[in-house]
Structure formats: C-alpha cells, structure tokens
Amino acid sequence: MVQTLAAAGGLQRDLQRELTYDGLRAVEAKGNKGGRRPAVPAAKAEAVRTAYLEGRSIAALARDHQVSRGAIRTAVADLLPDYTAAAPGAPAPETPVVLDMPGKVADFLRAAELDDAERASLDEGQAVRRGQGYTLRATAVPAVHRQLLDRCQVLDSTTAVPAQRKARREYENRVNGLAAHPES
Incomplete structure (x- = not known):
C-alpha cells in the first residue's frame, strides 16, 4: 500500500512538473520573460550605471535609490571587474x-x-x-x-x-x- 501511494505521489509530481514547464514554454513563446521584476526599473538602470561609472559606490547608489546592494550589483553586473560574459550564440554550460x-x-x-x-x-x-x-x-x-x-x-x-x-x-x-x- 505504501508503494502504491509513493507511486501515485511520484506520478503527481511528474505531472505537476510537466505542466509547469509547459506553462513556462507557453509564456516564453508569447515573448514574455518569466521571473521576478528587477528591483531597479529600466528607466533608472541607465542612471545607476552612469553613476557607477562615474565612481559612486554600490552602497551609496543603493541608499539613493532605496534598494538593496544586490539590486544595484544586478543593474551594473556587466561593469563589475569579475564579470565574464558568455560569447554570443555560445551554448549555455551544462549543469550537473x-x-x-x-x-x-x-x-x-x-x-x-x-x-x-x-x-x-x-x-x-x-x-x-x-x-x-x-x-x-x-x-x-x-x-x-x-x-x-x-x-x-x-x-x-x-x-x-x-x-x-x-x-x-x-x-x-x-x-x-x-x-x-x-x-x-
């Protein structure tokens, strides 16, 4: 009986996963992007990037825009010294x-x-x-x-x-x- 319940649970989990991925693919096909919206809106992102290039610190920018330092780091990620961009068209690295x-x-x-x-x-x-x-x-x-x-x-x-x-x-x-x- 326990095996039957475990099998039913596994089937339900697989079905739920498939439905989730089907929904994500449908949203992507419409041209929308999933996930959380950035804390720094696109309108402010350019100002944040310019200020960062002028020498403002991440902490100061976070205080000025009332967001976390992580949100500022995300907005200026490609400007940070340890940023390594993937080549355009290069396949994404395989995950284990x-x-x-x-x-x-x-x-x-x-x-x-x-x-x-x-x-x-x-x-x-x-x-x-x-x-x-x-x-x-x-x-x-x-x-x-x-x-x-x-x-x-x-x-x-x-x-x-x-x-x-x-x-x-x-x-x-x-x-x-x-x-x-x-x-x-």
Missing part, C-alpha cells in the same frame, strides 16, 4: 545532473580506463542499497554520463551476463531521458 547508475554498470566502469571527470563522478557517487545489489547515485554533466555509457558498450554484447545487459539498458534509458527532459 544526478543519475542512478546500476551497480553492475558501476562495477564494470570502476575497472575500466576512465578520464579524470569520469573517474571523479564514480568516486564521488553515493552507493544506495537496493535489495542484494546497489545503485550508484552519480552527479555529472550529461556529457560525462554519455561518455560513461559509451565506455560500457561491451556490456550489451552477447558475451555479457544478462543482468549486465539489463543494467546497461537501464542506465542507457536514464541517460537518454536527459535529452527528453533537459530540466531534470
């Missing part, structure tokens, strides 16, 4: 995602030759007990998960144990699910 890797796949990969990023994701992964086996909860960018999946390609051959083939297919489904759900 957490995937559960079957233990049979993790054991195979631990014995394989891996590069530093792949090895780090395996070493930093958290083992979660599952019956007689385990699952490795690995955090890495999707590209590293795809590389790990490619490295365990031999588990899909006929010489591999059926349990290993199944474990690899399960991991492949999870990695391929990243492309279908980029918000994960």
